[in-house]
Amino acid sequence: MEIKAQDVKKLREKTxxxxxxxxxxxxxxxxxxxxxxxxxxxxxLAAAAKRSGRATNExxxxxxxxxxxxxxxxxxxxxxxxxRNSDFIKLGNxxxxxxxxxxxxxVNDELNQIVTDTVSVIKENIxxxxxxxxxxxxxxxxxxxxxxEGAIGVIVKLKSDDPAALGQEEVKNFAFDTALHIAAFNxxxxxxxxxxxxxxxxxxxxxxKQVETMDKPDKVKEGIIQGxxxxxxxxxxxxxxxxxxxxxxxxxxxxxxxxxxxxxSLTISDYIYFRVGDA
Numbered sequence: 009m010e011i012k013a014q015d016v017k018k019l020r021e022k023t024x025x026x027x028x029x030x031x032x033x034x035x036x037x038x039x040x041x042x043x044x045x046x047x048x049x050x051x052x053l054a055a056a057a058k059r060s061g062r063a064t065n066e067x068x069x070x071x072x073x074x075x076x077x078x079x080x081x082x083x084x085x086x087x088x089x090x091x092r093n094s095d096f097i098k099l100g101n102x103x104x105x106x107x108x109x110x111x112x113x114x115v116n117d118e119l120n121q122i123v124t125d126t127v128s129v130i131k132e133n134i135x136x137x138x139x140x141x142x143x144x145x146x147x148x149x150x151x152x153x154x155x156x157e158g159a160i161g162v163i164v165k166l167k168s169d170d171p172a173a174l175g176q177e178e179v180k181n182f183a184f185d186t187a188l189h190i191a192a193f194n195x196x197x198x199x200x201x202x203x204x205x206x207x208x209x210x211x212x213x214x215x216x217k218q219v220e221t222m223d224k225p226d227k228v229k230e231g232i233i234q235g236x237x238x239x240x241x242x243x244x245x246x247x248x249x250x251x252x253x254x255x256x257x258x259x260x261x262x263x264x265x266x267x268x269x270x271x272x273s274l275t276i277s278d279y280i281y282f283r284v285g286d287a
Contacts, residue, residue, distance in 0.1 A: 011035055066091050067137065067284045069161030070100040071152040072108070078150040078163045079104055080280045081139035082287055086132045091284075092157055096134070099126045107139060115139075137287035140280055148277065149174040153187035158284070162187045165278040173272035182266045182274075186259065189252035190281050196244040198279065203241060212237055247276065 011034045018041070020030045030044070037043035067084035068091045083100045090096050103119060106112070112119070115136050127134050142165055144150055153162045164187045168174050197203050215236040219229045242248035247260040254262055259276070267274035 011039065015039070015041065065285060068096065068100060068158035069154065069282045069284060070104055070158065071154060071161050071163055072101075072104045073144075073150045073152055073163070074108065076144050077108060078142045078144060078152065078165065078280075079108060079139060080152075080161050080163050080282050081107070082137040082161075082282050082284060083134065084137045084284070084287075085130075085134050088157075090130055090132050090134075093130060095126060095130055099123065099134070103136065104139075107141070113141070138282070140282075142278055142280065147171045147174075149180075149183065151180070151183040151187050153184065153191055155191050160191050160284070161280075161282045162190045163280040164190065164276060167275040167277045168267070168270075168272045170270075170272035173267070173270040173274070176270045178266055179270050179272075179274065182263065185251075185253055186246075186263075186276065186279075189249070189259065190246065190279055192252055193249055194281055194283070195246035195249060197241075198245065198276065199247045200241050200245050203245065208237070208241075211240055215240075246279065 011031055015034060016030045033044040034041070065084075066086060066088045067082060070081045070083065072079050081100060081104050083096070083103065085091055085096060099122070103122060106119060106122065110118070119136060123134050123136065142150065142163065144165065145167075147169070148165055148167045150163055150165045152164075154160070155162075164183050166174065166179070166183045166186075168179070173179055212233060215233045216229075218236070219232050222229060222232075224232075242258075247263075248258055251257050251259050251262045257265075263274050263276065
């Protein structure tokens with residue numbers, strides 16, 4: 009039977025499948041629109057299953073901040089070309105909205121189905137690598153930063169004893185600059201008291217081996233070990249690192265100065281750093 013171009017177009021708009029695939033589906037369904045759409049979906053599911061084993065080393069990080077929550081999501085794909093595809097970007101944003109709307113805390117069948125529907129259009133393996141949500145209270149705000157084409161995504165959560173101060177321009181600028189800082193230096197921990205105890209002990213043992221052959225009293229050796237440890241932790245903890253725009257001052261020091269100027273006490277209470285491929 010003759011398949012009208014307007015029907016092919018209508019099916020394409022509904023399913024996102026290619027023009028030729030839509031025409032073929034309509035032909036096989038004898039013009040039955042719903043049957044053709046179902047056939048295309050089945051083909052998409054089959055194609056997605058075939059592609060599921062392919063490596064997904066590329067991708068994009070998506071972020072969104074609402075009044076009460078902030079979310080970062082990493083979506084993986086096979087090529088950097090697809091990571092820039094408009095359908096892929098729409099998918100990432102749709103996933104984030106779905107997660108927030110349904111208050112999800114892990115990947116479920118609904119999210120997987122949304123991904124599968126896009127795989128049938130893009131024809132490349134796509135998967136949700138990870139996502140994380142931060143809750144925001146009335147005395148907190150969050151700022152996000154996406155580097156380049158989504159290779160790195162950062163969210164910083166800032167708290168103030170005076171919520172009104174969070175709206176001041178200098179405070180917002182500090183929060184954004186901190187997000188830039190995190191994107192550039194990727195601190196492993198927020199502060200020294202957040203460092204994993206196992207990691208701390210491993211580093212301490214490493215520095216102990218470095219000084220064990222020194223011809224110095226044990227007390228002096230211990231001082232050297234602790235000095236090395238303190239310096240190392242300062243390099244990997246956000247609050248102790250030299251601020252990206254004022255390297256001679258720590259992030260903590262700049263935060264204190266900005267807070268004083270704004271008439272409030274500021275605290276960086278949490279942050280998210282996602283880089284494509286790290287999950």
